[in-house]
Amino acid sequence: MSGGTRRRRAIAAAAPSGGERATPGLDQAAAIEALNAMLAACHAAIYVSAAAGGALAPLGPDAAAAQALARSAWLAHRELRDSLVAAVEAHGAQPSPALPAYRISLTPVSVAGALRLLAEAEEACAAAAHDATAVLTADTRRMAVDALGGAAIRAQRARLAAGLPPATATRALPGSA
Amino acid sequence: MDPAPHTSATRRQILAGLGSSLAFVSLVGTLVAGCSTTEPTATGPGADLPASDVAAARAAATRAGALVTAYRAAAVRHPSLRPLFDSLRAHHEVAVTTIAAQVPAAAPTSASASPTSGAAPAAGTATTGSATTATSMDDSPAAHRTTLTDLHNAEQTASDTAHTDSLRVTGALAPLLASLYAAGGARVDLLGGYLAQAGAPAGAPR
Numbered sequence: 169m170s171g172g173t174r175r176r177r178a179i180a181a182a183a184p185s186g187g188e189r190a191t192p193g194l195d196q197a198a199a200i201e202a203l204n205a206m207l208a209a210c211h212a213a214i215y216v217s218a219a220a221g222g223a224l225a226p227l228g229p230d231a232a233a234a235q236a237l238a239r240s241a242w243l244a245h246r247e248l249r250d251s252l253v254a255a256v257e258a259h260g261a262q263p264s265p266a267l268p269a270y271r272i273s274l275t276p277v278s279v280a281g282a283l284r285l286l287a288e289a290e291e292a293c294a295a296a297a298h299d300a301t302a303v304l305t306a307d308t309r310r311m312a313v314d315a316l317g318g319a320a321i322r323a324q325r326a327r328l329a330a331g332l333p334p335a336t337a338t339r340a341l342p343g344s345a
Numbered sequence: 346m347d348p349a350p351h352t353s354a355t356r357r358q359i360l361a362g363l364g365s366s367l368a369f370v371s372l373v374g375t376l377v378a379g380c381s382t383t384e385p386t387a388t389g390p391g392a393d394l395p396a397s398d399v400a401a402a403r404a405a406a407t408r409a410g411a412l413v414t415a416y417r418a419a420a421v422r423h424p425s426l427r428p429l430f431d432s433l434r435a436h437h438e439v440a441v442t443t444i445a446a447q448v449p450a451a452a453p454t455s456a457s458a459s460p461t462s463g464a465a466p467a468a469g470t471a472t473t474g475s476a477t478t479a480t481s482m483d484d485s486p487a488a489h490r491t492t493l494t495d496l497h498n499a500e501q502t503a504s505d506t507a508h509t510d511s512l513r514v515t516g517a518l519a520p521l522l523a524s525l526y527a528a529g530g531a532r533v534d535l536l537g538g539y540l541a542q543a544g545a546p547a548g549a550p551r
Contacts, residue, residue, distance in 0.1 A: 294527065301511065301519040313511050313523040320527035321534045334535060335432035340439035342527040344520065 199308065200256060202300035204264040206312065207252040209296040210245050211266035213289040217242035219272065220282035227279060233329055234279045234286075241286055241322050245293070248315055255308050283330040290323035291343075298343025316343050394448060398518045401510040402444050402451035405525055408503045409440040410453050415499060419492050425484045426492075429539065433496075433532055440525060447521060490543045497536040504529025 221238035224231040256263040276282035297316035304312050320342035327337035394402075416434035420427045445452035504526050511522035 298520050298524055298527075301523045302516040304516075304519075309519060310512055313508060313519075313526060316523050317508070317527040317530045320531045324531045324534065328535075328538075333432075334429050338432060338436065338528075338531060338535060340436035340528060341443060341521075341524040342531065344443075344524045 195303065196259065198303040199305075200259050200261040202303045202312075203252055203256045203259070203308065204261070206293070206296045206300050206315065207249065207256065207264045209293045210249045210252060211264065212270050213245040213293050214242060214249060214266070215270045216272060216285050216289040217245060220276045220285050223276040224279065224282050231279050234283050237322070237326055237329060238282065238286060241290065244318055244322065251311055255311065280330055283326045287323045287326040287330070290319040290326065294319035294323065294343035319343070394517060395515065398514045399448055399450045401514050401522065402448035402518060405507060405510070405522060406441050406444040406451050406453050408506065409437040409444070412437045412499060412503065413441065415496060419496060422482060423484055423489060423492060424482060426489065436528060436532070440528070443521065448518070486543055490540065493536055493540045493543060497533060497540060500529050500532045500536060504533060
Protein backbone atom coordinates (compact mmCIF):
# COMPACT_ATOMS: atom_id res chain seq x y z
CA MET A 169 0.00 0.00 0.00
CA SER A 170 1.40 3.38 -0.96
CA GLY A 171 1.79 6.21 1.47
CA GLY A 172 -0.79 8.12 -0.46
CA THR A 173 -3.29 5.32 -0.17
CA ARG A 174 -2.68 5.00 3.56
CA ARG A 175 -3.16 8.71 3.98
CA ARG A 176 -6.41 8.65 2.06
CA ARG A 177 -7.73 5.76 4.05
CA ALA A 178 -6.98 7.66 7.22
CA ILE A 179 -8.65 10.71 5.80
CA ALA A 180 -11.61 8.70 4.61
CA ALA A 181 -12.06 7.17 8.03
CA ALA A 182 -12.22 10.61 9.56
CA ALA A 183 -14.11 12.23 6.72
CA PRO A 184 -17.37 13.94 7.46
CA SER A 185 -20.53 12.61 5.94
CA GLY A 186 -21.57 13.78 2.52
CA GLY A 187 -23.85 16.46 3.81
CA GLU A 188 -21.19 18.25 5.83
CA ARG A 189 -18.81 20.92 4.70
CA ALA A 190 -15.17 20.11 4.15
CA THR A 191 -12.90 21.37 6.87
CA PRO A 192 -9.59 23.11 6.24
CA GLY A 193 -6.34 21.22 6.40
CA LEU A 194 -5.97 17.65 5.31
CA ASP A 195 -9.55 17.30 4.18
CA GLN A 196 -9.19 20.36 2.00
CA ALA A 197 -5.93 19.13 0.48
CA ALA A 198 -7.38 15.70 -0.15
CA ALA A 199 -10.46 17.20 -1.79
CA ILE A 200 -8.35 19.34 -4.10
CA GLU A 201 -6.18 16.39 -5.00
CA ALA A 202 -9.20 14.22 -5.71
CA LEU A 203 -10.85 16.87 -7.85
CA ASN A 204 -7.66 17.39 -9.80
CA ALA A 205 -7.30 13.65 -10.30
CA MET A 206 -10.80 13.59 -11.75
CA LEU A 207 -9.93 16.61 -13.88
CA ALA A 208 -6.79 14.97 -15.24
CA ALA A 209 -8.79 11.90 -16.24
CA CYS A 210 -11.41 14.17 -17.77
CA HIS A 211 -8.83 16.02 -19.87
CA ALA A 212 -7.58 12.68 -21.17
CA ALA A 213 -11.12 11.53 -21.94
CA ILE A 214 -11.78 14.70 -23.92
CA TYR A 215 -8.65 14.06 -25.96
CA VAL A 216 -9.50 10.40 -26.48
CA SER A 217 -13.11 11.04 -27.45
CA ALA A 218 -12.05 13.72 -29.91
CA ALA A 219 -9.40 11.44 -31.39
CA ALA A 220 -11.84 8.58 -31.64
CA GLY A 221 -14.55 10.75 -33.17
CA GLY A 222 -12.14 12.20 -35.68
CA ALA A 223 -10.86 8.80 -36.68
CA LEU A 224 -14.38 7.47 -37.06
CA ALA A 225 -15.63 10.33 -39.19
CA PRO A 226 -14.29 9.05 -42.53
CA LEU A 227 -15.42 5.48 -41.89
CA GLY A 228 -18.93 6.10 -43.10
CA PRO A 229 -22.32 4.87 -41.96
CA ASP A 230 -20.91 1.76 -40.31
CA ALA A 231 -19.17 4.01 -37.80
CA ALA A 232 -22.12 6.30 -37.17
CA ALA A 233 -23.17 4.72 -33.88
CA ALA A 234 -19.63 4.71 -32.53
CA GLN A 235 -19.17 8.28 -33.66
CA ALA A 236 -22.30 9.26 -31.76
CA LEU A 237 -20.89 7.61 -28.64
CA ALA A 238 -17.63 9.50 -29.08
CA ARG A 239 -19.44 12.80 -29.46
CA SER A 240 -21.63 12.10 -26.46
CA ALA A 241 -18.54 11.32 -24.39
CA TRP A 242 -16.75 14.43 -25.64
CA LEU A 243 -19.67 16.66 -24.68
CA ALA A 244 -20.13 15.04 -21.28
CA HIS A 245 -16.47 15.31 -20.38
CA ARG A 246 -16.24 18.93 -21.52
CA GLU A 247 -19.14 19.78 -19.25
CA LEU A 248 -17.65 17.86 -16.37
CA ARG A 249 -14.27 19.48 -16.98
CA ASP A 250 -15.79 22.93 -16.61
CA SER A 251 -17.51 21.92 -13.38
CA LEU A 252 -14.31 20.43 -12.00
CA VAL A 253 -12.27 23.50 -12.88
CA ALA A 254 -14.81 25.64 -11.07
CA ALA A 255 -14.77 23.33 -8.06
CA VAL A 256 -10.98 23.35 -7.82
CA GLU A 257 -10.88 27.11 -8.14
CA ALA A 258 -13.56 27.41 -5.49
CA HIS A 259 -11.12 25.68 -3.17
CA GLY A 260 -8.57 28.37 -4.02
CA ALA A 261 -6.38 25.93 -5.90
CA GLN A 262 -4.97 25.62 -9.40
CA PRO A 263 -6.82 23.22 -11.69
CA SER A 264 -4.78 20.53 -13.41
CA PRO A 265 -4.04 21.66 -16.96
CA ALA A 266 -4.70 19.53 -19.97
CA LEU A 267 -1.60 18.06 -21.58
CA PRO A 268 -0.81 19.04 -25.16
CA ALA A 269 -1.36 15.45 -26.21
CA TYR A 270 -1.90 12.02 -24.74
CA ARG A 271 -0.32 8.81 -25.88
CA ILE A 272 -3.21 6.43 -26.35
CA SER A 273 -3.17 2.67 -26.20
CA LEU A 274 -3.98 2.17 -29.86
CA THR A 275 -4.63 4.19 -32.96
CA PRO A 276 -8.37 4.27 -33.51
CA VAL A 277 -8.31 3.29 -37.16
CA SER A 278 -11.27 0.98 -36.77
CA VAL A 279 -14.64 1.12 -35.09
CA ALA A 280 -13.59 -1.59 -32.66
CA GLY A 281 -10.41 0.24 -31.72
CA ALA A 282 -12.22 3.53 -31.22
CA LEU A 283 -14.80 1.89 -29.00
CA ARG A 284 -12.11 0.22 -26.95
CA LEU A 285 -10.37 3.55 -26.46
CA LEU A 286 -13.60 5.19 -25.41
CA ALA A 287 -14.30 2.46 -22.87
CA GLU A 288 -10.77 2.73 -21.44
CA ALA A 289 -11.08 6.47 -21.01
CA GLU A 290 -14.40 6.09 -19.25
CA GLU A 291 -13.00 3.41 -16.96
CA ALA A 292 -10.18 5.72 -15.93
CA CYS A 293 -12.66 8.50 -15.25
CA ALA A 294 -14.88 6.14 -13.28
CA ALA A 295 -11.94 5.05 -11.16
CA ALA A 296 -10.99 8.64 -10.38
CA ALA A 297 -14.56 9.56 -9.50
CA HIS A 298 -15.01 6.45 -7.37
CA ASP A 299 -11.93 7.23 -5.33
CA ALA A 300 -12.80 10.91 -5.06
CA THR A 301 -16.09 10.19 -3.32
CA ALA A 302 -14.12 9.08 -0.26
CA VAL A 303 -12.78 12.55 0.39
CA LEU A 304 -15.38 14.85 -1.12
CA THR A 305 -18.46 16.20 0.57
CA ALA A 306 -21.72 17.86 -0.31
CA ASP A 307 -21.93 19.17 -3.87
CA THR A 308 -18.50 18.01 -4.93
CA ARG A 309 -19.28 14.48 -3.79
CA ARG A 310 -22.51 14.62 -5.76
CA MET A 311 -20.47 15.70 -8.78
CA ALA A 312 -18.19 12.70 -8.35
CA VAL A 313 -21.04 10.26 -7.82
CA ASP A 314 -22.85 11.54 -10.89
CA ALA A 315 -19.64 11.46 -12.91
CA LEU A 316 -19.12 7.84 -11.91
CA GLY A 317 -22.64 6.99 -13.00
CA GLY A 318 -22.23 8.67 -16.37
CA ALA A 319 -18.87 7.08 -17.03
CA ALA A 320 -20.21 3.64 -16.16
CA ILE A 321 -23.03 3.95 -18.66
CA ARG A 322 -20.84 5.33 -21.45
CA ALA A 323 -18.21 2.65 -20.91
CA GLN A 324 -20.84 -0.06 -21.00
CA ARG A 325 -22.38 1.37 -24.16
CA ALA A 326 -18.99 1.41 -25.83
CA ARG A 327 -18.32 -2.21 -24.87
CA LEU A 328 -21.77 -3.30 -26.05
CA ALA A 329 -21.35 -1.40 -29.30
CA ALA A 330 -18.07 -3.24 -29.78
CA GLY A 331 -20.05 -6.45 -29.71
CA LEU A 332 -19.27 -7.68 -26.23
CA PRO A 333 -22.05 -9.68 -24.59
CA PRO A 334 -23.64 -8.32 -21.41
CA ALA A 335 -21.64 -10.72 -19.28
CA THR A 336 -18.41 -8.98 -20.21
CA ALA A 337 -19.73 -5.55 -21.15
CA THR A 338 -21.20 -4.88 -17.73
CA ARG A 339 -19.44 -4.27 -14.42
CA ALA A 340 -20.57 -5.25 -10.95
CA LEU A 341 -18.80 -2.32 -9.30
CA PRO A 342 -17.80 0.40 -11.76
CA GLY A 343 -14.74 2.38 -10.75
CA SER A 344 -13.78 -0.23 -8.20
CA ALA A 345 -11.52 -3.23 -8.51
CA MET B 346 8.64 8.55 -25.62
CA ASP B 347 8.74 8.65 -21.91
CA PRO B 348 8.24 5.34 -20.22
CA ALA B 349 5.42 4.90 -17.79
CA PRO B 350 6.48 5.15 -14.19
CA HIS B 351 7.35 1.78 -12.79
CA THR B 352 4.93 0.78 -10.11
CA SER B 353 3.54 -2.52 -9.06
CA ALA B 354 0.74 -3.82 -11.24
CA THR B 355 -2.60 -2.40 -10.27
CA ARG B 356 -6.13 -2.60 -11.45
CA ARG B 357 -5.82 0.90 -12.81
CA GLN B 358 -2.91 -0.03 -15.04
CA ILE B 359 -4.72 -3.09 -16.24
CA LEU B 360 -7.75 -1.01 -17.09
CA ALA B 361 -5.70 1.44 -19.05
CA GLY B 362 -3.94 -1.20 -21.07
CA LEU B 363 -0.66 -1.76 -19.31
CA GLY B 364 2.40 -0.98 -21.31
CA SER B 365 0.66 0.10 -24.45
CA SER B 366 -0.73 3.43 -23.40
CA LEU B 367 2.19 5.05 -21.71
CA ALA B 368 1.03 8.59 -21.29
CA PHE B 369 -2.44 7.43 -20.53
CA VAL B 370 -1.02 5.05 -17.98
CA SER B 371 1.01 7.90 -16.58
CA LEU B 372 -2.21 9.69 -15.95
CA VAL B 373 -3.80 6.62 -14.53
CA GLY B 374 -0.71 5.98 -12.47
CA THR B 375 -1.28 9.34 -10.92
CA LEU B 376 -4.75 8.23 -10.11
CA VAL B 377 -3.39 5.10 -8.52
CA ALA B 378 -1.36 7.17 -6.15
CA GLY B 379 -4.54 8.96 -5.23
CA CYS B 380 -6.65 5.91 -4.69
CA SER B 381 -8.47 4.96 -1.64
CA THR B 382 -9.87 1.49 -1.89
CA THR B 383 -12.83 -0.38 -0.64
CA GLU B 384 -10.99 -3.51 0.33
CA PRO B 385 -11.40 -4.43 3.95
CA THR B 386 -8.42 -4.30 6.22
CA ALA B 387 -7.69 -5.97 9.51
CA THR B 388 -9.09 -2.98 11.26
CA GLY B 389 -11.49 -2.51 8.38
CA PRO B 390 -13.55 0.57 7.85
CA GLY B 391 -16.59 -1.25 9.08
CA ALA B 392 -15.18 -1.31 12.56
CA ASP B 393 -15.50 2.44 13.03
CA LEU B 394 -18.53 3.19 10.94
CA PRO B 395 -21.40 5.08 12.49
CA ALA B 396 -24.69 3.26 12.86
CA SER B 397 -26.19 5.22 9.97
CA ASP B 398 -23.47 3.92 7.64
CA VAL B 399 -24.01 0.36 8.79
CA ALA B 400 -27.73 0.75 8.22
CA ALA B 401 -27.12 2.07 4.70
CA ALA B 402 -24.79 -0.83 3.95
CA ARG B 403 -27.26 -3.34 5.33
CA ALA B 404 -30.05 -1.85 3.21
CA ALA B 405 -27.83 -2.03 0.13
CA ALA B 406 -27.06 -5.68 0.83
CA THR B 407 -30.74 -6.44 1.27
CA ARG B 408 -31.60 -4.70 -1.99
CA ALA B 409 -28.91 -6.65 -3.81
CA GLY B 410 -30.11 -9.88 -2.23
CA ALA B 411 -33.65 -9.23 -3.38
CA LEU B 412 -32.42 -8.63 -6.91
CA VAL B 413 -30.41 -11.86 -6.81
CA THR B 414 -33.67 -13.62 -6.09
CA ALA B 415 -35.50 -11.72 -8.81
CA TYR B 416 -32.90 -12.44 -11.49
CA ARG B 417 -32.72 -16.09 -10.51
CA ALA B 418 -36.48 -16.43 -10.94
CA ALA B 419 -36.40 -14.48 -14.19
CA ALA B 420 -33.71 -16.77 -15.59
CA VAL B 421 -35.85 -19.80 -14.83
CA ARG B 422 -38.93 -18.28 -16.37
CA HIS B 423 -37.27 -16.98 -19.53
CA PRO B 424 -34.63 -19.44 -20.75
CA SER B 425 -33.84 -17.38 -23.82
CA LEU B 426 -32.77 -14.47 -21.62
CA ARG B 427 -30.91 -16.60 -19.13
CA PRO B 428 -27.40 -15.40 -20.12
CA LEU B 429 -28.46 -11.81 -19.51
CA PHE B 430 -30.17 -12.49 -16.22
CA ASP B 431 -27.42 -14.75 -14.92
CA SER B 432 -24.76 -12.13 -15.57
CA LEU B 433 -26.75 -9.43 -13.84
CA ARG B 434 -27.53 -11.74 -10.94
CA ALA B 435 -23.80 -12.32 -10.56
CA HIS B 436 -23.30 -8.57 -10.18
CA HIS B 437 -25.65 -8.47 -7.25
CA GLU B 438 -23.95 -11.46 -5.69
CA VAL B 439 -20.67 -9.56 -5.96
CA ALA B 440 -22.35 -6.59 -4.35
CA VAL B 441 -23.58 -8.63 -1.41
CA THR B 442 -20.16 -10.18 -0.92
CA THR B 443 -18.35 -6.86 -1.19
CA ILE B 444 -20.66 -5.10 1.23
CA ALA B 445 -20.30 -7.92 3.73
CA ALA B 446 -16.52 -7.80 3.40
CA GLN B 447 -16.36 -4.08 3.96
CA VAL B 448 -19.06 -3.82 6.57
CA PRO B 449 -19.36 -7.19 8.30
CA ALA B 450 -22.20 -5.91 10.44
CA ALA B 451 -24.21 -5.39 7.26
CA ALA B 452 -23.83 -8.98 6.11
CA PRO B 453 -27.20 -10.56 5.52
CA THR B 454 -28.27 -13.30 7.85
CA SER B 455 -28.18 -16.81 6.47
CA ALA B 456 -31.94 -16.80 5.96
CA SER B 457 -32.10 -13.51 4.12
CA ALA B 458 -28.92 -14.21 2.19
CA SER B 459 -30.31 -17.32 0.60
CA PRO B 460 -31.35 -16.59 -2.95
CA THR B 461 -34.12 -19.14 -2.63
CA SER B 462 -35.33 -18.14 0.78
CA GLY B 463 -37.98 -15.81 -0.57
CA ALA B 464 -36.65 -12.92 1.45
CA ALA B 465 -38.78 -9.84 1.21
CA PRO B 466 -37.38 -7.12 -1.00
CA ALA B 467 -35.71 -4.27 0.76
CA ALA B 468 -37.51 -1.10 1.47
CA GLY B 469 -37.05 1.02 -1.59
CA THR B 470 -36.86 -1.97 -3.88
CA ALA B 471 -39.81 -2.47 -6.11
CA THR B 472 -41.34 -5.90 -5.91
CA THR B 473 -40.53 -7.72 -9.10
CA GLY B 474 -43.80 -9.54 -9.09
CA SER B 475 -43.70 -11.69 -12.16
CA ALA B 476 -40.00 -12.31 -11.87
CA THR B 477 -40.03 -13.39 -8.27
CA THR B 478 -43.18 -15.45 -8.16
CA ALA B 479 -43.68 -17.06 -11.51
CA THR B 480 -41.98 -20.37 -12.05
CA SER B 481 -43.48 -21.53 -15.34
CA MET B 482 -41.40 -20.96 -18.43
CA ASP B 483 -42.65 -18.30 -20.78
CA ASP B 484 -40.51 -16.89 -23.55
CA SER B 485 -43.27 -14.93 -25.18
CA PRO B 486 -42.54 -11.29 -26.02
CA ALA B 487 -45.27 -10.15 -23.66
CA ALA B 488 -43.80 -12.12 -20.76
CA HIS B 489 -40.35 -10.75 -21.55
CA ARG B 490 -41.67 -7.21 -21.51
CA THR B 491 -43.35 -7.73 -18.16
CA THR B 492 -40.30 -9.19 -16.49
CA LEU B 493 -37.88 -6.72 -18.06
CA THR B 494 -40.10 -3.86 -16.94
CA ASP B 495 -40.25 -5.21 -13.39
CA LEU B 496 -36.49 -5.66 -13.22
CA HIS B 497 -35.84 -2.29 -14.85
CA ASN B 498 -37.99 -0.57 -12.26
CA ALA B 499 -36.45 -2.50 -9.37
CA GLU B 500 -32.95 -1.62 -10.57
CA GLN B 501 -33.92 2.02 -10.98
CA THR B 502 -35.30 2.18 -7.46
CA ALA B 503 -32.26 0.46 -5.98
CA SER B 504 -29.91 2.72 -7.91
CA ASP B 505 -31.75 5.85 -6.84
CA THR B 506 -31.57 4.76 -3.22
CA ALA B 507 -27.84 4.04 -3.48
CA HIS B 508 -27.33 7.49 -4.99
CA THR B 509 -29.12 9.15 -2.10
CA ASP B 510 -27.25 7.09 0.46
CA SER B 511 -23.88 7.72 -1.20
CA LEU B 512 -24.32 11.39 -0.42
CA ARG B 513 -25.24 10.81 3.22
CA VAL B 514 -22.69 8.30 4.42
CA THR B 515 -19.12 8.94 5.54
CA GLY B 516 -16.23 8.89 3.15
CA ALA B 517 -15.41 5.34 4.18
CA LEU B 518 -18.57 3.98 2.59
CA ALA B 519 -19.26 6.55 -0.14
CA PRO B 520 -17.15 4.88 -2.88
CA LEU B 521 -18.96 1.58 -2.49
CA LEU B 522 -22.42 3.12 -2.55
CA ALA B 523 -21.45 5.36 -5.45
CA SER B 524 -20.28 2.29 -7.34
CA LEU B 525 -23.52 0.47 -6.55
CA TYR B 526 -25.42 3.47 -7.86
CA ALA B 527 -23.38 3.51 -11.05
CA ALA B 528 -23.76 -0.22 -11.57
CA GLY B 529 -27.49 0.06 -11.10
CA GLY B 530 -27.72 2.91 -13.56
CA ALA B 531 -25.80 0.92 -16.13
CA ARG B 532 -28.10 -2.06 -15.64
CA VAL B 533 -31.11 0.21 -16.06
CA ASP B 534 -29.60 1.41 -19.31
CA LEU B 535 -28.99 -2.16 -20.45
CA LEU B 536 -32.45 -3.39 -19.53
CA GLY B 537 -33.93 -0.36 -21.25
CA GLY B 538 -32.23 -1.48 -24.43
CA TYR B 539 -33.67 -4.96 -24.10
CA LEU B 540 -37.09 -3.49 -23.43
CA ALA B 541 -36.86 -1.43 -26.58
CA GLN B 542 -35.97 -4.56 -28.52
CA ALA B 543 -38.92 -6.33 -26.93
CA GLY B 544 -41.20 -3.70 -28.33
CA ALA B 545 -41.98 -1.76 -25.19
CA PRO B 546 -43.05 1.79 -25.94
CA ALA B 547 -40.52 4.48 -25.16
CA GLY B 548 -40.70 5.55 -21.56
CA ALA B 549 -42.75 2.51 -20.61
CA PRO B 550 -40.75 1.51 -17.55
CA ARG B 551 -41.60 3.27 -14.32
